[in-house]
Amino acid sequence: MEHINPTFNPMPKPMPKPTYTISVVNNANYYCRGSSEFPRPECLPQAGDVLVVEKPFRTLAGYVYQVGSRLRLIERTLDAPFGLLSSLGNWVVECPFQESVWTNIELMIAEGTLSYGRGAEAGEWLPISTAPKVREPYRMFVVIAVDVRVGNGTRYTTDPYCVWPEDGKFVRWPHPFPPTHWMPLPDYNPETRGQ
Numbered sequence: 001m002e003h004i005n006p007t008f009n010p011m012p013k014p015m016p017k018p019t020y021t022i023s024v025v026n027n028a029n030y031y032c033r034g035s036s037e038f039p040r041p042e043c044l045p046q047a048g049d050v051l052v053v054e055k056p057f058r059t060l061a062g063y064v065y066q067v068g069s070r071l072r073l074i075e076r077t078l079d080a081p082f083g084l085l086s087s088l089g090n091w092v093v094e095c096p097f098q099e100s101v102w103t104n105i106e107l108m109i110a111e112g113t114l115s116y117g118r119g120a121e122a123g124e125w126l127p128i129s130t131a132p133k134v135r136e137p138y139r140m141f142v143v144i145a146v147d148v149r150v151g152n153g154t155r156y157t158t159d160p161y162c163v164w165p166e167d168g169k170f171v172r173w174p175h176p177f178p179p180t181h182w183m184p185l186p187d188y189n190p191e192t193r194g195q
Contacts, residue, residue, distance in 0.1 A: 014052040021087045022103055022148045025080050028175045041109040043116075044088070046180055048146040051072045051105070051114040063097045070124075071114070073105065125181035135164045143170055143179035150177075 019037040043050070060082050076089035084103040093102045100158075108114040116126050131141065145158045162185070163170035171191040173179060 011109070020106060023085050023087070025077065025083055025085045038104070038107040039110040040088075040106050043127050044074055044107075045091075045105060046127060046146070047073055047075050047124075048181060049116070049127060051109070051116065053113070054115050057108075057113055063095075065096075069096055070103075074099070077101055084148045113138060125183055128177070128179050129184055131165070131170075131182040133165055135166060140164050141182050141184050143173060143182045145175060145177060145179045146181055148177055148180065 017159045018040040020040050021037055049072070049073045051073070053065045053067055053071070056064065056066050058064050067071070073093040074092040074094055077092050078085070079090060079092075079101045079102050080103070082103070086103045086106070089121075091102045091105045093100055093105070097178055105114065109116075116130060125144065126148070128143065131143070132139070141164070142160045143163050144160045146158055147155050150156045158175060160183075161170075161174065161179075163172045163179075165171075170179060171195055
């Protein structure tokens with residue numbers, strides 16, 4: 001006779017969506033005066049990522065960004081020029097108007113204001129977490145590791161390598177550390193395009 005545990009629930013509880021906080025701080029000593037939780041994107045951005053504006057917006061500095069504008073993430077920083085500090089770290093961003101510090105990059109990605117979406121079409125490097133996971137015939141792509149620390153802590157960017165995914169790895173990737181970004185190659189199929 002099978003024993004049934006009445007308290008056992010076979011349905012797992014849904015995991016809460018990950019969040020992060022943006023705190024209001026005093027620039028002199030980063031004293032926290034308050035914070036709010038915001039949604040985090042599934043894929044956190046990395047230095048070197050190029051983001052595309054999907055919805056127009058105005059910054060605290062008064063600049064207006066239109067759909068299609070591009071931003072390049074340079075590095076994380078604790079600078080908080082408007083008294084706002086992300087718990088993930090603010091970003092130094094290269095943008096059309098000037099290089100500046102942004103607090104809410106992750107929120108803007110999570111809400112769809114910024115995306116990696118059209119970067120592939122424009123030949124931009126995309127986060128490695130968005131790379132294909134299954135090999136397709138005649139389909140390779142290029143990977144690179146951007147600004148990784150090696151040996152004595154020196155920052156290093158690799159050469160790009162043409163690869164394909166296999167068993168959770170990238171075939172032909174020669175380094176002991178993983179790539180950070182990828183880019184698709186043009187489609188080629190000898191059966192449909194000739195040789």
